[in-house]
Amino acid sequence: MAFKQSPHMNPGEGEASYARNSAVQKTVQESMKTLIEEAVTGLFTTRNSYLVKNMVIADLGCSSGPNALTLVSAAIDAIHHHCVQQAKLPPKISVFLNDLPNTDFNTVAKSLATLKHSHEDFSYPIVITGIIPGSFYERLFACGSLHLVCSSNSIQWLSKAPDYLKESKTPMYDSDESLRLSRRQTVRDAYAQQFREDFTLFLNLRAQEMVSRGRMVVSLYVRCSDKPDFEFTQPWIPVMVALSDMALRDMINKEKFDSFHLPLYCPLDHEVNKIIEDEGSFEINRTLMHDPYGVMDKALINPRMMALWTRAAFEPLIVQHFGSSKEFMDEFMRTLELHLTSWGMEAVLSSEYPLAFMCLSLIRATY
Numbered sequence: 001m002a003f004k005q006s007p008h009m010n011p012g013e014g015e016a017s018y019a020r021n022s023a024v025q026k027t028v029q030e031s032m033k034t035l036i037e038e039a040v041t042g043l044f045t046t047r048n049s050y051l052v053k054n055m056v057i058a059d060l061g062c063s064s065g066p067n068a069l070t071l072v073s074a075a076i077d078a079i080h081h082h083c084v085q086q087a088k089l090p091p092k093i094s095v096f097l098n099d100l101p102n103t104d105f106n107t108v109a110k111s112l113a114t115l116k117h118s119h120e121d122f123s124y125p126i127v128i129t130g131i132i133p134g135s136f137y138e139r140l141f142a143c144g145s146l147h148l149v150c151s152s153n154s155i156q157w158l159s160k161a162p163d164y165l166k167e168s169k170t171p172m173y174d175s176d177e178s179l180r181l182s183r184r185q186t187v188r189d190a191y192a193q194q195f196r197e198d199f200t201l202f203l204n205l206r207a208q209e210m211v212s213r214g215r216m217v218v219s220l221y222v223r224c225s226d227k228p229d230f231e232f233t234q235p236w237i238p239v240m241v242a243l244s245d246m247a248l249r250d251m252i253n254k255e256k257f258d259s260f261h262l263p264l265y266c267p268l269d270h271e272v273n274k275i276i277e278d279e280g281s282f283e284i285n286r287t288l289m290h291d292p293y294g295v296m297d298k299a300l301i302n303p304r305m306m307a308l309w310t311r312a313a314f315e316p317l318i319v320q321h322f323g324s325s326k327e328f329m330d331e332f333m334r335t336l337e338l339h340l341t342s343w344g345m346e347a348v349l350s351s352e353y354p355l356a357f358m359c360l361s362l363i364r365a366t367y
């Protein structure tokens, strides 16, 4: 059986953990709260009486740390608020958190237990909780069982890197610039195709698991422009630049470097819309574009901080491929920091930076 990459985030609460390096993703979740509130109101106004008694909510790709419960907590608060305003009895709520099996579920389990008991006020809904380990590219829930699905900053992670690139031994990032430029379109097309297959599958599986007129609020990393001359067209480029530098200094075997393909792709926003339209199970209710650096104090972001954010997200995949030691990862960090410093934070974070988060509110079409 082929080795399967697991793109989970760094566990624990140490300096390079996802728990301590997810401030950017947190800003996206804040933007999604409005969409979640609207989705909850929408669910209550749908003329389905079963909604009043039970509501099942799932967050897919929850990870660990302070972001794991943000979306489901926003949904519970929105349900509570709606019921108080409408003088309705709150429904019983089941909350399920999903991520890949290698995720650090220890802290997630403790936070879920706290969430369950945090609203002892009688007007708050009764909350039942659970963890669902597994890939969201597989069936996770029973047919027609979910009312609200949330997912933040996760579905740009693919089920796998494109087979074509692995089989044809095409590196995702060539150290040689002219080779890299000549293969750029091939790499891009292979990733775009893999994203199309994965996102279509994701929509199809969720459509089976959701009730008719159920709601889905998701965000993903996208490109706002397809400028061919721009270096940072994918978030994995700084990772590959640092690893390529290490390969050129013989710290990594060249063949090993060339066979490293990350399962990550940021589509253009119109690619996302087209796939939703082609798959056909969901209507797009609303879309928001979120520039995380527009709401953060850019002056406080330095190369070390960015290198830590990157390490928190990519270390598990790097270790799985290179079998890296702590020294290797520290050198990776140092190299990445040097490149970020030489590019300049202003350039990396400028409004020209064509990566942003797309937040979508979707409605499950009637069966």
Ligand SMILES: C[S@@+](CC[C@H](N)C(=O)[O-])C[C@H]1O[C@@H](n2cnc3c(N)ncnc32)[C@H](O)[C@@H]1O
Pocket: 007, 008, 009, 022, 025, 026, 029, 060, 061, 062, 063, 064, 067, 068, 098, 099, 100, 103, 134, 135, 136, 137, 151, 152, 153, 154, 155, 157, 158, 159, 313
């Ligand atoms: C950048 S983190 C986002 C975590 C959190 N939702 C947030 O907004 O901070 C992406 C998460 O997606 C998860 N993920 C990636 N592929 C997945 C898959 N196929 N099934 C379930 N989770 C997946 C990763 O393990 C990781 O925890």
